[in-house]
Amino acid sequence: MEHANLMVQILLPLFSVIIIAAILVARRKNLFIRRIQGLTAIDEAIGRATEMGRPMLCSIGLQGLTVPTLQALAITSYIVRNSARFGTRAIVPVAAPEILPVAQEAVREAYTGEGYPEQYNADDVRFLSGRQFAFAASVSGILVRERVAATFYFGTFFAEALIFAETGNQVGAIQVAGTPSTSQIPFFIAACDYVIIGDEFYAASAYLSREPTLLGSLVGQDIAKGVLIALVVVGAALASLAPVLGQAFVKFFTG
Amino acid sequence: MFHEAPGGSGAWWGWVIGSLVVSAVFLALLQLIPQRFRRYVILAITFLGGLYFALEFFLPTHAMPTPQDPKAEGNFLTPYLVPFGNVATVIGAWTVGVGVLNLCQVHGRRLTRGGSNVIYSFAFFVSMIAMLVFGLLKDVNKTFTDIYDLLFMHGLNTLDATMFSIIAFYIVSAAYRAFRVRSAEATLLLITAVIVMLGQVAVGQMLTSAIPKDSMLAFLRIEGIRNWVLTIINAAATRAIGFGLGIGGLAVALRIWLGLERGSYFE
Numbered sequence: 001m002e003h004a005n006l007m008v009q010i011l012l013p014l015f016s017v018i019i020i021a022a023i024l025v026a027r028r029k030n031l032f033i034r035r036i037q038g039l040t041a042i043d044e045a046i047g048r049a050t051e052m053g054r055p056m057l058c059s060i061g062l063q064g065l066t067v068p069t070l071q072a073l074a075i076t077s078y079i080v081r082n083s084a085r086f087g088t089r090a091i092v093p094v095a096a097p098e099i100l101p102v103a104q105e106a107v108r109e110a111y112t113g114e115g116y117p118e119q120y121n122a123d124d125v126r127f128l129s130g131r132q133f134a135f136a137a138s139v140s141g142i143l144v145r146e147r148v149a150a151t152f153y154f155g156t157f158f159a160e161a162l163i164f165a166e167t168g169n170q171v172g173a174i175q176v177a178g179t180p181s182t183s184q185i186p187f188f189i190a191a192c193d194y195v196i197i198g199d200e201f202y203a204a205s206a207y208l209s210r211e212p213t214l215l216g217s218l219v220g221q222d223i224a225k226g227v228l229i230a231l232v233v234v235g236a237a238l239a240s241l242a243p244v245l246g247q248a249f250v251k252f253f254t255g
Numbered sequence: 256m257f258h259e260a261p262g263g264s265g266a267w268w269g270w271v272i273g274s275l276v277v278s279a280v281f282l283a284l285l286q287l288i289p290q291r292f293r294r295y296v297i298l299a300i301t302f303l304g305g306l307y308f309a310l311e312f313f314l315p316t317h318a319m320p321t322p323q324d325p326k327a328e329g330n331f332l333t334p335y336l337v338p339f340g341n342v343a344t345v346i347g348a349w350t351v352g353v354g355v356l357n358l359c360q361v362h363g364r365r366l367t368r369g370g371s372n373v374i375y376s377f378a379f380f381v382s383m384i385a386m387l388v389f390g391l392l393k394d395v396n397k398t399f400t401d402i403y404d405l406l407f408m409h410g411l412n413t414l415d416a417t418m419f420s421i422i423a424f425y426i427v428s429a430a431y432r433a434f435r436v437r438s439a440e441a442t443l444l445l446i447t448a449v450i451v452m453l454g455q456v457a458v459g460q461m462l463t464s465a466i467p468k469d470s471m472l473a474f475l476r477i478e479g480i481r482n483w484v485l486t487i488i489n490a491a492a493t494r495a496i497g498f499g500l501g502i503g504g505l506a507v508a509l510r511i512w513l514g515l516e517r518g519s520y521f522e
Contacts, residue, residue: 003316003328012313012505019506023515064347067507074516097354098347126361127354131411133418145372159422166425169432180500182493187426190433198496202503211517217506224502 014227019220026216033215038176038194039207042075045150045174046083054149055089059139059164060103061155061179062132064096068180072155073099073106074205075178079152080110084119091142092125095135100127136160140167153177153192154201157184165191178204199225298514305512311336358383386411447484454481 004012049056058079060072080090092107094100104125111120128138140163143151151168153161153175161177161184168175169191177188178196188195196204199221206214238245288296311332319329362376386406393403434445453459454477463476473479510516 002312003330004313009313015502015505016509019509020513023510067504067511070511071507097352097357098350100350100353100357123361123364127357130351130354131415133415134411137414137418141375159419162422162425162429163418166429169429180504182496182500185496187429190429191425199499199503202500202507205517209517213510213515213517217510217515221499221502221506224505225499228498228502 011227011231015220015224018223018227019217022220022223023213023216026212026219031212031215031219033203033207033210033218036196036200036203036207038178038196038200039204041174041176041194042079042152042208043082045152045176046079046086046088048174049149050083050086050088052149055091055146056083056150056152057091057093057139057143057146057148057168057173058152059093059155059157060099061153061157062095062135062160063156064098065102066156068156068201069096069099071202071205073103075154075208076103076152077106077110078205078208080107081114084111084114084116087116087119089119089121089124091146091148093128093135093139093142094126095128095130095132097127097130100125132158132160133163136163139164143167143171143173147171148173151175153179153188154196154204155179157181162187162191168192302512302514305508307332307335307339309512355383450477451481451484454478 046056056079058076060076061069063069076090076092080092083090090107092103094103104122107125108117108120111117129135139160142148143164144167148168148171151164151173153164154177157164157179158181161179161181165175165177165188175192176194176196177192178201179185179188180201185195185197202221203218205211206218285296311330314330314332316328316330316333319327319333321327358379362379365373365376366380389399389403389406392399394400430448434441434448436442436445453462460476460478463478466472466476468476474483507516
């Protein structure tokens with residue numbers, strides 16, 4: 001079992017304090033967030049599905065109750081809330097059975113919150129399969145049979161990502177993807193119309209809701225990244241100067 | 256608190272039945288909590304759960320050798336890590352039934368309503384019942400074992416492999432669309448992709464095989480250029496994305512742990 005070394009014991013609490021402090025500051029100030037094209041395209045995709053009168057598909061990934069899945073669920077809630085006003089149907093396939101009640105509740109709450117509880121269809125938020133390629137085949141089948149007009153892939157994906165994206169492309173759907181799985185980002189970039197890379201995935205809930213707490217957390221993340229970049233520069237300089245300064249400095253930072 | 260008892264013994268059955276009774280009582284008590292207090296109960300349980308794992312990770316460690324790992328280290332919270340992790344596994348095991356129930360509900364409604372796709376729902380029930388029956392009976396006699404092997408090894412696994420192999424063709428179609436000379440970045444992507452792909456295959460490596468490996472121009476060998484692109488440029492970009500994802504994941508986890516997360520699902 002891994003335990004924290006000295007650098008982790010310093011950096012992790014430091015980053016946590018930075019993020020929490022930024023959240024507290026954000027509750028009193030208006031904070032700026034730059035435009036993220038992939039997230040702006042979500043509304044465009046919802047509009048396209050509404051105009052075409054065809055449903056949307058929102059996939060929240062293959063994992064269970066993890067941080068990326070909960071983040072994907074938050075984005076899916078936003079998509080469903082926005083589509084509820086136009087009566088656009090949203091299909092949410094689920095691969096992990098433990099996330100099914102959570103997803104059903106999130107989607108039901110989204111429809112209810114917008115004042116359209118009757119639009120919630122229990123059959124549209126359903127468990128397909130826990131097996132990776134059975135899930136991929138099921139989602140592909142839904143994309144083709146339902147002639148989906150917009151697809152959203154947010155969450156953790158593995159090899160099946162390209163199967164979804166290519167099938168969505170074949171049915172002519174506008175596709176927006178965002179995943180923390182770095183190995184799948186190139187496939188999404190090749191096959192999807194808009195892709196959210198890296199920590200933009202975790203910025204999505206702040207960007208879409210503009211909630212002060214979330215915006216503050218985003219600013220805290222950026223400050224923490226600045227600290228990391230500074231450490232990288234210092235570390236690279238120290239490693240380069242190691243023959244002169246000795247290995248003690250380098251060993252202190254590498255733990 | 257955590258015992259091991261021989262499987263099938265009286266003590267074992269006592270622990271299993273006792274755990275079920277305690278869990279049922281606990282769930283009943285949770286249902287009795289007034290609606291306005293439920294959020295605070297969830298926040299408290301989330302905070303305490305996260306606090307345990309955070310303390311276990313950060314508190315100083317000392318040597319705690321185990322038969323499996325003589326060099327293991329830990330603190331006073333470490334022995335409870337596996338049992339607490341098993342709680343999540345057990346809860347996950349219960350939810351498998353939720354998934355099966357949901358599938359039966361959805362496809363059952365389709366069968367009763369009829370329509371153009373009812374054949375798929377019929378196929379689902381036939382497949383599920385067949386796998387269930389022959390999975391349970393596979394150890395009864397050789398015939399059932401052979402049928403189970405036919406369904407699982409030669410049916411399900413083969414279908415998995417088929418779906419996996421479709422990716423090869425999809426990569427070609429995706430690459431054909433993506434690698435176009437539309438802009439400077441797209442051109443750079445195309446050139447880099449061609450170099451990396453050629454460097455991966457023997458035919459590509461033959462193109463620069465005339466350059467001796469120990470000459471001054473050895474860096475121009477295509478597999479060397481491929482390695483440089485993948486291990487220097489690509490690795491740097493992937494690590495940079497990884498830094499951002501790590502910090503972002505920390506921020507989201509912190510918000511959920513401290514009850515600061517906002518959004519329709521979290522309120």
